[in-house]
Each structure stands twice: as C-alpha cells, then as structure tokens.
Amino acid sequence: MPHADGINDEQVEILINDVLEQYGYDFTGYSRASLKRRLLRLYGLDRQVSFAEFRYKVANDPVYFKRFVEQITVNVTEMFRDPNFYKALREKVLPNLGTYPFIRIWLAGCSTGEEAYSIAIVLKELNLLHKSLIYATDINPTVLEKAGLGMFPLSQMKQYSENYITSGGTQEFSTYYNANYSLVKFNEDLKDKMIFSTHNLVSDHSFNEFQLILCRNVLIYFDRDLQFKVLQLFDGSLDQLGYLALGTKETTDFSPISKRYKRLEGEKIWRKISG
Amino acid sequence: MKNCAALIIGGSAGSLDVLFKVLPAISTTITFPIIIVVHRKQGTDSLLSNLLATKTLLKVKEVEEKEKVLPGSVYIVPSDYHSLIEKDETFSLDYSEKVNYSRPSIDVTFQSAAEVYQDKLVCLLLSGSNADGVNGLITVKRFGGKAIVQDPLTAQVNYMPAQAILRAKIDKILTIDEMADYINAL
Numbered sequence: 001m002p003h004a005d006g007i008n009d010e011q012v013e014i015l016i017n018d019v020l021e022q023y024g025y026d027f028t029g030y031s032r033a034s035l036k037r038r039l040l041r042l043y044g045l046d047r048q049v050s051f052a053e054f055r056y057k058v059a060n061d062p063v064y065f066k067r068f069v070e071q072i073t074v075n076v077t078e079m080f081r082d083p084n085f086y087k088a089l090r091e092k093v094l095p096n097l098g099t100y101p102f103i104r105i106w107l108a109g110c111s112t113g114e115e116a117y118s119i120a121i122v123l124k125e126l127n128l129l130h131k132s133l134i135y136a137t138d139i140n141p142t143v144l145e146k147a148g149l150g151m152f153p154l155s156q157m158k159q160y161s162e163n164y165i166t167s168g169g170t171q172e173f174s175t176y177y178n179a180n181y182s183l184v185k186f187n188e189d190l191k192d193k194m195i196f197s198t199h200n201l202v203s204d205h206s207f208n209e210f211q212l213i214l215c216r217n218v219l220i221y222f223d224r225d226l227q228f229k230v231l232q233l234f235d236g237s238l239d240q241l242g243y244l245a246l247g248t249k250e251t252t253d254f255s256p257i258s259k260r261y262k263r264l265e266g267e268k269i270w271r272k273i274s275g
Numbered sequence: 276m277k278n279c280a281a282l283i284i285g286g287s288a289g290s291l292d293v294l295f296k297v298l299p300a301i302s303t304t305i306t307f308p309i310i311i312v313v314h315r316k317q318g319t320d321s322l323l324s325n326l327l328a329t330k331t332l333l334k335v336k337e338v339e340e341k342e343k344v345l346p347g348s349v350y351i352v353p354s355d356y357h358s359l360i361e362k363d364e365t366f367s368l369d370y371s372e373k374v375n376y377s378r379p380s381i382d383v384t385f386q387s388a389a390e391v392y393q394d395k396l397v398c399l400l401l402s403g404s405n406a407d408g409v410n411g412l413i414t415v416k417r418f419g420g421k422a423i424v425q426d427p428l429t430a431q432v433n434y435m436p437a438q439a440i441l442r443a444k445i446d447k448i449l450t451i452d453e454m455a456d457y458i459n460a461l
Contacts, residue, residue: 009362031359031367032361032362033359033367034369037359076370076372220340220368221369224341247370249339249340249353250340
C-alpha cells in the first residue's frame, strides 16, 4: 500500500488513540477522510520526516499538541458567511426572539469569532444587543484568544462589507470598526455581550438554556453517531420554541431529534416545537 | 477495464460545454457512479444540477454529506465545499482552506477517491485555467487508477489538461468526441 505522503490509515487510528489517552481529546467520531487529510497537511507543513517522530511529538510535547488541535480542526470562517442565512436571522428569527426579556445565544464552534461579531451587529441593528448574550465556544483555546481580540485583516473587509449588505445590513459597515495598519478592530460594545469559552462538543455537557443555537459547518466533520449525539446536546440546551441553525449542507433529518423540530422553509434553521 | 468502480470528472473554465456535449451520449446502463467536480461561483448549485439533468436520463443529484455513492448516478459536488470519499464509499464534505484557490478542489476529491477505489478509479480532467486536479491525477496513478485528460487542442482553456500531461503519467488523451465511447466501455 503506497503512502508516500507519510501517514496511513492505521497510523491515523494510532494518533487518535494517543491523543485520547494523553490529552482526553476524542477524535474517534470524526469523519476519517477529512481528518486524514488534515493530518497529512500538518505532517507536510511541519516537514515531519517520520511517523514515529511525529507521533512522539504529538504525544509528548504539549505545546506542539496545541498546534496539532489548531491545525487538525478547520478554522475557516468569514463575517456574514452565507448572507442569506443572516438575512433570515435578521428578518425571521431574531424579531421573534425580540419579544423575550433576555436572549441567550450559543455559537458552537465559533473559531476566530467572525460569526460572533456578525451576530452582534445584527442584534445591535435590531436594537436587541443590550438584552442579548452570545456564548461563543470552540474546542480550540488558540482561536478563542483571537476571537476575543476582535481584530481581523483589513484585506477581508471589502468581502465582508459586500456580505453584510447582501444580508440586509442597513449601516455603513466601516462604522463598526477602526482600521489600524493591516488589521481592523471591531467596536468594543459588540464584544461586551460575548462570552468566549472552550467547549468540546464531543465530551462536554450542556451548560445553559438558549433561545438560539448556531453550529454551522461543524457537524460535517463528524460521523453520523457523533452528529446525533451533538444534536441531542443542542436539543437539551434549547428552550421550547428556540431555534437551531446549521450549515448549508447540514440537517437534523434522520436524527432522533428531528420530529420535535420544524424547519423554516428554505432555510437551514429549525424551530423546536415540542419538548 | 470492466470493473470501473467510479469515474470522477474534474474541470474548470471551459469544462461545462464539454459536459453538455458528453453527458447525453453516456449510456444509462453504466455500472459505476460519475462524480463531477467543477469550479464555479458560490450559490449556483441547483442551477448547475438542473442544467446537467436536462442532458441525461441518468439520475443527477447534488452531493449530500454522508450520502452513499451509488452506481448509475451522476453526482455534482456542491460549491464552496471540498467533497471527499470515505472508505465506506460515502461522501464527506469539508469547509477547509481553498486548494489551488479553489473550493471545491479537484485535487481533494481525486486524492481521497484514489485511496478508496485504487485501481478501479478513473479520473478525467477537462478544460481549465489552473492546475487543480494535476496533483490528484498523480495520486490516482500512485494507487493504480487511470488518469485521462481532455486533448488540450480541443479545450477552450488548455492549461489544466496541458499541465496534467506535463506532470502526470496519463493513460489516455481524449478529444470531446471520443469521451462518451470511452466512458461507456469502462
């Protein structure tokens, strides 16, 4: 079996085992094709010369393990990604939640925070931010540090601004940040309503009751069993009549929770209709 | 080769016209799936699937994550995700970094399928303006599969197939007119 790229299937399983035993991070429910690709990518990026050395470093060097987690998980995100989704959030979901005295939102798998700031902007424009709280969680502490800074590359702002306008944004996008050389810093008042925290969807439990849970493009990396388990975690964390938002290619269909949810027509958003 | 387990067709600029010409001539009795990876703008998925569906009596559908890859179906990979094939012959989707400035990347699908289908995989690279797919073809060859390219002389944009011929071991170079017969004989 050729494996000139560096890691074969058995070795993938060995690494998954090591990481579980050494650090308690459980990747056993991750889709293998994607996970293997991430491992090969890291192996190549770091110019590893042998699997044995790579394995030793992952298992014994906690600093390298931090990098390992950061690179193995996918942290590609953008502000107002899928503008039509944010339009639905703005026009269909948040106005309903606006009648509540307080809105708790869980953004699971928030990565570097672009979605958290996007949601805060929509809430602010609907005059709901003052009574909202966004719990933004991720498995990976390094990306949470970045998210907490609220600083993003200036080079992205043109794209984000276009996304924002397409999503129904009503203001001048640039009023939400200050440019500083190659980075922009988003206004502090957006961040006041965010709480960043590590949370591992595989092993951690529910930590609150929410009216809206967003978890977009995370479940695609999990196998069916783990997807169902995580959907049940969300179900147990969502208020009656609360909303669950998934990625454009993700669904609650076929899962044990599906019968309690009604999909908003044309959207990847489901409303919990019975306990 | 009477035991093709999957045909994957990759293309970029200039590849849609080829698909429109070739799909109608592909037999409805083929015993393998056809997976199509084309670069395109985000959010044009259903449009492309619907267009291609008008060109063939085979079942044409957009890939869903965890979906089983079934023979006799034509799968269009969605825009803005990479599509990978798992060992159990199901699709996985992946929203990771672009590869060759592309998502979907042809390389990613070719490479993951190469390991799964090994010598029963056939990959065809069409017209295009970047080299996405070339590394994939190299991997396909390494696992014993077949690498086919569109004859660059017949390509609207010849860079992609020309790079493939330059850098990978190619089993067959096909003009547009030759493609359907070749595919029907797999």
